Amino acid sequence: MLNLQATIGAGREFTDEINHEAGTDINRCYQCGTCSGGCPLFYAMDIGPRQVMRLLQTGLGEEALRARSIWICATCDTCTVRCPREINVAGVMEALRIQARRRGYRIPAAVRKVRILTDLFLGSVRRSGRIFELGLVQGMKMRTGELLKDVGMGIPMLLKGKLSLRPHRIRGRAEIERIYRKVQEMEGGSR
Amino acid sequence: MKLAYYPGCSLCGTAREYNISTIKVSEKLGIELEEIPDWSCCGATSAHTSSPLLGVALPARNLAIAEEMGLDVAAPCAACYHNLSAARVKMDRDHLLRKRIEEIIDRKYRGKVKVLPLAEVILSRVGLDAVRDSLVHPLAGLKMAAYYGCLMVRPKGIVDFDDPENPTKLDQIMEAAGGEMVDWSHKTECCGASLSLTGTELCVDLVGRILERAAEEGAECIVTACPFCQANLDMRQAEAATKLKTDFRLPVLYFTQLLGIALGLPAGELGLDSHVVDPRPLLREKGLI
Amino acid sequence: MKRIGVFVCHCGTNIAATVDVEKVAESARHLPHVVFATTYKFMCADPGQKLIADAIREHALNRVVVAACSPHMHERTFRKAVERAGVNPYLMEVANVREQCSWVHRDKPVGTEKAAALVAAAVAKVARNVPLESGKLPVERRALVVGGGIAGIQAALDIAESGYHVTIVEREQSVGGRMAQLDKTFPTLDCSSCILTPKMVDVGHHPMIEICSYSEIESVEGYVGNFEVTIRRKATSVDPDVCTGCGECWNRCPVKKLPSSFNMDLGHRPAIYVDFPQAIPNVPVIDRANCTYYLRDGKCRVCEKVCPTKAIDFTLEDRLVKERFGAIVMATGFQTASLQQYPEWGLGTYPDVVTGLHFERLVSSTGPTEGKIKRPSDGKEPKSVVFVLCAGSRDEARGRSYCSKACCMYSAKQAILLREKIPQAQAHVFYMDIRTAGKDYEEFYMRAKEEYGVNYIRGRVAKVYPEKDHLVVRGEDTLLGRPVAVEADMVVLAAAIEPRADAAALAQKVGISYNRDHFFSEAHPKLRPVESNTGGVFLAGCCQGPKDIPETVAQASAAAAKVVQMFSKDALVSEAQLASVNEAWCIGCFLCQPVCPYKAIQPKEIEERRGRDKIKRTVSSVNTGLCQGCGACAVACPSGAMRLNGFTDEQILAEVDAVCL
Amino acid sequence: MSEAIKTAAPVEGEPMPAELKTAEIPTRRGPAPGDPEFLGALRDCCRSLLAEGHVQRIIAYRETPDSLRPEVAFFASPEETGDLVWDLFCNTNICKYLLDYRTFEGRIGVVVKGCDARGVVQLINDMQIPRDKVEIIGICCPGQIDPAKVESAAGEAWVSRVVAGPDSVEIVTEEGTEMRVPLESVLTDRCLSCRKPNPPVADVVFGEDQKGRISDEVFEQIAELERMSSAERDAFWNRHFERCIRCFACRNVCPACSCTKCVFDQQEPDWLAGERNQANQHFFQITRAVHVSGRCTGCEECDRVCPVGIPLRLMNKKLWKDVKDLFDSPLPGTKLGVRSPLVMWDPKDADSFE
Amino acid sequence: MAEKLVTSEGLFTMVEKLLGRAQVTAPREENGIAVFGPVNSAGQVELDGPLPVIPEKSVVFPQSETLLRMDLGGEVPKVEAVEPEGEQVILGVRPCGLQAFARLDRVFLEGAFVDPQYRRRRDHTLIIALTCPTVKRSCFCRAFGYGPSDGSGADLQLTRLPGGSFHLETLTERGGEFVAEMEKEGIAGLTDAGAEAGSAARAEKARVERLAERSAAAVSTEGVVEGLDGMYDDPYWAQLAERCISCGICTYLCPTCHCFDICEKARGPEAERYRCWDTCLFSNYTLMAGGANPRPTVRERLRNRLYHKLNFFNHRYGEFLCVGCGRCVEHCPTNIDIRKVMAKAAARSRAQGVSVNG
């Protein structure tokens, strides 16, 4: 049985951290479920946003770090704009995602691609200053092994000139590199 | 009227037709766009979901350059608009953050520039009367559903374009262009574009729901201002249709493309050939091209 | 010659335990003007008060300081005590050495030192006190009730029954208010109009009650006991003295299809109309904005032609009537929130999304569907109805943080009515919490679930949208933890109860305060719940906060009792610690005027000697009936011409000087 | 008399409608200072106002032997207006003299610069004089010259007269030597940062709207002070307040100080003691500034007259900056019918309380 | 007496030495304004500036000073007089300041009552005068029969020489003692003045006297007293008062105005009595306890001041209470000019044909 007396105390620090990062106060949540009810992806989640709030309220926030939901969340902010308690729900999901990375949580297999894409994307921007879309798609294929996925879509796009074959590199690449490094320095080299 | 132009990565790639039509329409409406020199990626969703600082720093670099130009920024891409705005608001609210970002990007940023989506530029700086006055081919008889998606309207306070639940500004512009707008319930439902590559299945579900609602309200095409929404609704349409055992055939166009037609720009210059669901048969049927 | 006596109370051991009272008295003896100082076990008790009176006589004291408990406790007691001994009550000051000293500081030397300082401050202040006199205010024994709903009706009847004249000002054509719109009432399910109509008839016929319907408050001047109220009697185009209410006119009026606000726009009414068949007064009014006569230069005149008593008079104009009242009862009621901020629920977009009040009209036998529940879009009988609780309530993000209190119960009632009228229909209630605090309320709610099988879903609705010929209501069943969608033929939003749209403007006219939601503020949330902060203005019903009918009626009777209590006095006693103007210093800049919450400051022309000349100039003057003694004016005044008696700059500075020593 | 003025002058005996008198855009305009016709037109205007009985008194300036120091003068008849003068040495803000006319039974004309006009409007807004009792003869001010700066530019020589051009001034000495210095170098400090040189409300205006000199110098100095530590600010103000001789000139010239019994002059209560120490200096200075905050028109007359050079504007402008930032109200004296923002409120006001 | 030559550095050292043993008051610059005030370091002394705004009088007649200290707490109240302490040096006093000291001396030291406070300060103040380096247009010392190089009344007089050094003249015994003391301490740059320096100093004095000559034509005291005798009820005062804003600038900046108020302050049982400057231009000056005021308007107050300067004092002491320093002329916010008042009075006396000698 869950000893709430213990969990609430033990999890307070984590909850505070998430509150701080998301600039919000989840203790205000009264569990009405508007966030989950309006979430376009709730049906695919293991734990809905409302339950994530409850986990944080009861000191079980770290459980949420294992949830698929935080990776499924599309940060569409529907929950945030509808929340009657002015909680930045999407921000909490985002903060949890960052925490999960920072703490090296295993990302559930089903959603691992999200992380791969993020890394590829940020890597691409770091190298070129802008996004190289074709490179991104190809990178995804290489990293996920789904070599043939969406081939049908890529070729017409190439033909229509929508995907350029070479990345565009901006002049200020060194500046971008510096930005990345500075951020890393300030955030404690978590990446 | 002169504005700093931030096209963003998509408009240089998958959303080329948005870029082309934006430039043409702006020219036609007397909006002078000066591309921000050596602009860089705004970080899209990836930056802020993995690092709060990077999520502000990447857009801030572009804002700082625009500030040097002394111009407000026009950002047609919904994601870019969202990110630039968010960075701006966050730095406005948090003086310390601004200082840190200045240090990171090694540029001065004073928070003087505004960031406007292109639709807002047309609405508030050009005015609908001017649009009406320059119509050549009013979009009469074309039933459209304006789809706003998430990034343009949410969350309030970070972006300030329109009502998050019932936005109407794209509708107003397209109505001014002579179009017939359907009133529908899924204008701002998320299409899941950020999951397009990573959670394709989910994405297809969301696309299906949205298209279904638009079709039911009698829309013949969808207009949007977001490259991700456009790509997603267009490219995932076939899959969604298959899954729902139906056939939508709903072209998904940038509002600038249709506005371009209405303003009498040659159809060939608006990139109408680059969509998966070809809009041209519909437009021909309506006598617009 | 100032002769101050200082009386230090032990308060049993409450003070004496941590304050050396003897030492305090001793230090007081060295203060300027102090000629006597002593201590006593219980200064507030009879012997204590007698001790003060004796000392006043014996030592010819003309000022008194009592060092005891908080002035909130016994300031009045001691004022009366010194008054009985022949000293002006305002020449007494209390040094609060219990709440501010003995009870909060355990260290005796420290407490003693502070107590001595507090006594020194009180002595410094009292030395600068001047005798103040309370004024007597006459009372006009007539009451004004603003709003003719159940609250106004109840208050008016109670006051009138005590023998005082009452005027009810009602904005609509008829009294009756919201309660008249309701079908049944919870938890007894008795018919709303059956219990209301007799009361309406009572006010209509009561010799001491005058109903000014179709009228509004234009302005309120004056003060407690002496309000001068201007009432705008809107032009009805019908002579009430002649009309018999036969109904010929409204039956024959060619303009028929105007939305009936009484029916929440779900039904129609003609251009000349009464709100509902049982209207009191039963005299129609012409809606000039929609009447053909007014729209097309005197065409039509059908009503005029058919009127058997020639009561129609198109030339009537708005009249401004000025009347004097001694007391005002505010009973302006509520409206339901428009929910414009909630596009996701579709009120106003989808016709089958309605509010609870709409639903009342749809179930009511006097309503547009004659009691048959039909959905507005196509008149079909709904087979599935979703009730959404907290629609606009308890939502800080969109500006309303409060609970509307009545919705849980009336939605249960409406679900029951639905099940009674359409047994095969399913009722779903989306709720966050169910609040049934009231006699027999919980039982009623249980009946809805158990007897009527109403389906309660714990969760707030995220979105309502149409699909085919029905609506889809989406949300989370938070007890299941799963997304749910309910297909509904109708959605009834229990829209938040909010004050009338013009409540704040009216409050400003009357000069009472209101909270951020624009509900009128009571003087004290617990101890003075039916009085406003402005003397002579009382509150009843939902204008003060959401409440149900029994609570409204109770508050209305309470307000009436307060009015009657006031009227039973010969005269009112005004505060003595009020603002006054040093006319020689006042330059008439009137910076004091806008800061006065009671509009108590008016310009006054004075004549003054300037050398050999007499000049006229304008200065501020304070209406002592309106002034409540807050002192904001005294601070706004740059030259200090405005003073607050009892708390003058001299007195406060003397205290500051003393506590700093 | 210039034609424009003649035609627009109201008909004698016809009362001026009140709404006309509050119109913020003047209907009559005369030549600008610097124009050869200017002084003649101004005198004509004043003369005819007196002659036609529209005003019974005009407060303006008169020539004196010291051309750098014209004196304030009160013209009661058309004949006297011959030596009425207006040049770049009319530094004195004359609006305050209206207070002497509170009970005067006639209309008063005042010849005012932008800054003085704000003072007039403030007196009207503070209900010290009704709008319809004042004929505001406004001058779009090109900036005023500080006689001390001219004298120090001239060195040991005595200045005989100064001829002002648009960008420079020519100083002619008694000995007859001439020298030319840039206008900016001799303008008063307040004019160097004047943003509002035009009368916001007037019945007659001379000259076209001036642009004013937009300088953030004062606000930069304020910002610099704000950045200092408490102890540094304490030292800064101690040093300045130390010099204050309590002559009360700052108060006596202030258009926002209209009290007849000032708190500083009261014995009961004894707000301000006569002893010259930092406590009393602070009480005086802080109270003076706070009392006029929300009504200070920013004319900086106090700063100008302070004989010991206390930078009073750094206090007044600081208060104004905060009042404006907090309550978003217009600069006092720029609009008729505006009361001090400090006697108003808004539920959404900023809150520094805890 | 003795003549010395002292370099700027020498003077600097002298001031530094002085600082240890006396309160030094000298011209300083504050926010662009020259004032007489206490200095803490020699670097603050600014002898080349214009005539300081704050006059020299505050050294012997401070704006406020404590007279008595009281303790009323005990059975018997304790009262003790407060005596000014220490030595003072005032450096850079202009000739008009010296003239002013002489006037103040007559008020505070002549007659039956000698003001103890003033006496003590005056006795313990060493006065080092300065020949005016230049003459302003507002200066009119010449009208009162002295000039910008007149050092009478000082213990020592400095004259700035063209090369930058100072000529230091010893005028009193006390001045001599001071110089001797300095010499004993070995001030580098303090030497005997040669003939060359002597004549340079005389040339400099003659130069500034010539500059002052310029005002002689414009301002004269002739007939002023007599003119005013008959002008008390002249409408002129009302005209002048119309412009006066009744501030205290002219009186507080005046080197000879010496009115004061006596006040007390109490903090609990302890109290102090002090005096502080007051001015007849303030309405409170003559305000009586019952509210009556014999000088109710600016007209009476301004007239009083001008009469005191130009008439009353003459009748009592035979000289003007104005020394022509020009501070009031220069700093009056509304340009009221005492010289014009003098001219008006003079014109009146000429018109009435009053004999100046009669």
Next chain:
Amino acid sequence: MPVNESAAAEAEMMTEAEMTTDGASGAGADAGTGTWEPRIVAFCCNWCSYAGADLAGTSRKQYPANIRIVRVPCSGRINPQYILRAFQRGADGVMVAGCHPGDCHYTTGNYYTRRRFSVVQRFLEYVGLHPDRFSGHWISGSEGEKFVQTAREFTEKVRSLGPNEKMRDVL
């Protein structure tokens, strides 16, 4: 005008002076011991903050005895000059307390307080008063605990600053 340098220089001297100030001097000296105790004046509105202080008393909550309350009917009655007077007479800290905005017994008095003191507070800081020496609080009649907390925190803050010299005019 060179605002910075000289002021900074004098400030240095000032702080030194402050450091050498005799702690036991003046009005703040504790009766018997001679150790310095801060003197704090609190202006409290009658209806909320004073009642809050009363509640602290009836709940027997302890707070430092340095706080001396001056009762005024409404926070709107608090003239900014009272604050100056308190500092003149030797207060080391001054606080102003009133009803929460919207809860004023006199409807709107505290809204003026809020406006007035948001300006005055900044100004006092600007003329060199240490910002921690003056503070404003909204304390309702039911917030006895808040009164206690405020009293404690404010006293500690002021204690850590040492005696106030700014504007002080004691014998």
